[in-house]
Amino acid sequence: MIKKYVMERRSWIMLFILQQMLIIFIAFIDSAIPLLPILYLVFLSMLLFTIFLVIRYHKETRFYKSLEERDNNLDLTSIASPESPFEIIIENSMTNQVDLLKKAASQNLMALEQEKDDLLAWIHEVKTPLTAMHLMIGRLDDEMMKTHLTYEWLRIHLLLDQQLHQRRIPFIENDLYMEHTDLETIIFNEIKTLQSWCIQKGIGFDIQLEAAEVLSDAKWLAFILRQLLTNAVKYSHASDILIKSYQLAGQTILEVKDSGRGIDPKDLPRIFDKGFTSTTLHQDIAATGMGLYLAKKAAQSLLIHVDVKSAIGEGTTFTLTFPLKNEFVRITGV
Template sequence: MIKLFLKERLSWIVFFITIHLLFLFISYLDSALHFKSVLYMIFLSSSAFFVFLLVRSQKETAFYKELSAREENLDVTSIPAPDSPFEKLVEKTLLDQTEGLKQDALNHSIALEQEKDDLMSWIHEVKTPLTAMHLMIDRLEDGQLKTNLTYEWLRIHLLLDQQLHQKRIPSIENDLYMEKVDLEVVLFNELKTLQSWCIQKGIGFDLELEQQEVITDAKWFAFILRQILTNAVKYSQASEIHIRSFLANDTIKLEVKDFGKGIDPRDLPRIFDRAFTSTANHHDQAATGIGLYLAKKAATPLLIDIQASSTPNVETIFTLTFPKKNEFAAVISM
């Protein structure tokens, strides 16, 4: 900070030195002036000026030292007390700007909350005609038409479901309810929803559940599972998808294995990134790159670890590792 002070006052220092050099030059040329006396006066003046600079540097940099050490937030109480007119001007400017930013942040927050409420309200409103549409589709006699319409209905349903949960994820901690969840019940509910799509593609499921129960939030776990199963069905052709639960190292794991086109090794580290689709199939317009991202986001507060491995054109395995019993205290205390 001393260096900054000297740099700020450099013009004054240069002016002071220049004036004293001028006095020395004049006393050297003018014999009426005693050169040694002038030199002695300049020495005393310079010493006093040096002490003055030292004192003023401590006083004038104190405000800016506190200001630079202040945390970068909108807390105006951490702004140091000013001691000079310029410091008061700086304080007033900071306070005015901070209050303006706070007001803007509040307005944006209110607008975002309103937008979120409007969107969630719209999603719930759309679900009513969507349910009615599903009932009408069930009454169709034309098998092919029924299958096609059911598939399109399912796509809309899954997209709305993603949007609904995406808006809820920021406040997921307020929505958690930890309980014993029957894996078979959750799996069958999700597979029933995807049934028409699986029939259309000739996909079956092979379940091997050594572990029947896990402690988690049923609603959010079902959402996570839905994203993984949707992905598995979407990128698989006529084959079976293997789902098994087992115990390993005192932790329960759930494994979903499909035999579709797999994931390119260079894409594997990025599949949980927001909006990432694929580098190998970048032309795929149907991919949104949001499902696995939301699954990972929802799994984090549940302490569920999701890992993926894949062999291109052979298989893809998603493994969900549930937390140990002694780790649930962190989840329940949220």
């Protein structure tokens, strides 16, 4: 700050030094003016000017130091009170800017909330005709047509469900309800939803649940499993998907293993990134890049650790490691 202060006042300092040099020069060329007293006077002037600069430095930089040290937010309470007219101008300008930014942020937040509410309302409205469509498809006699329409219906259903949970993810903490959850019930419900798709692709399930119950939120756990099972079915051919659970060091482990195409090693660190699809099959327009991202976000809120192992042509294994019971104290507070 000292360097900045000197640079700011350099024109004043240079003017004072030039004045003193001018006085010495005049005394030097004019023999009628005694040089020694002039030098003494210049020395006293320089001393006083230096003391003046030191005093003014602390007084004039207090406001600017508070600006430099403040956090990058819209809180102006940490700024020192302005003393000079220029400092008052700066404070007024900043206050006006902050007020405008707060007003704009408030308006944008309201618009975003309205957009989110409108989208959620639209999703719920669409679910009604979608349910009716599913019932109508079930009454078709043409099995081939029924299979194709059911598959397309399922795609729309899963995309709407993904959108619904994407809007709820930022507020997931308000929606959590921890309870003893039966894994078998959740898994069979999700498999039932994907049944027509699995039959079409010739995919079966091998379920081995040594640990049948976990402490978690049933709705969000179902959403996580839905994303993993959807991916497993989507990228697998006629084969069995293995779903097994077991206890390890007091923790429940749930694995979902498929025999599909696998994931390229260079893609593994990025599969949970928002919007990431694939580098090997980048032309796959059916992929949204949101399923695993949302599943990971939900799992973090449930304190579930998600791990993945995969190799090209050898399938993929997703592992969910559930937390110990006492780890939920920070979520439930009990």
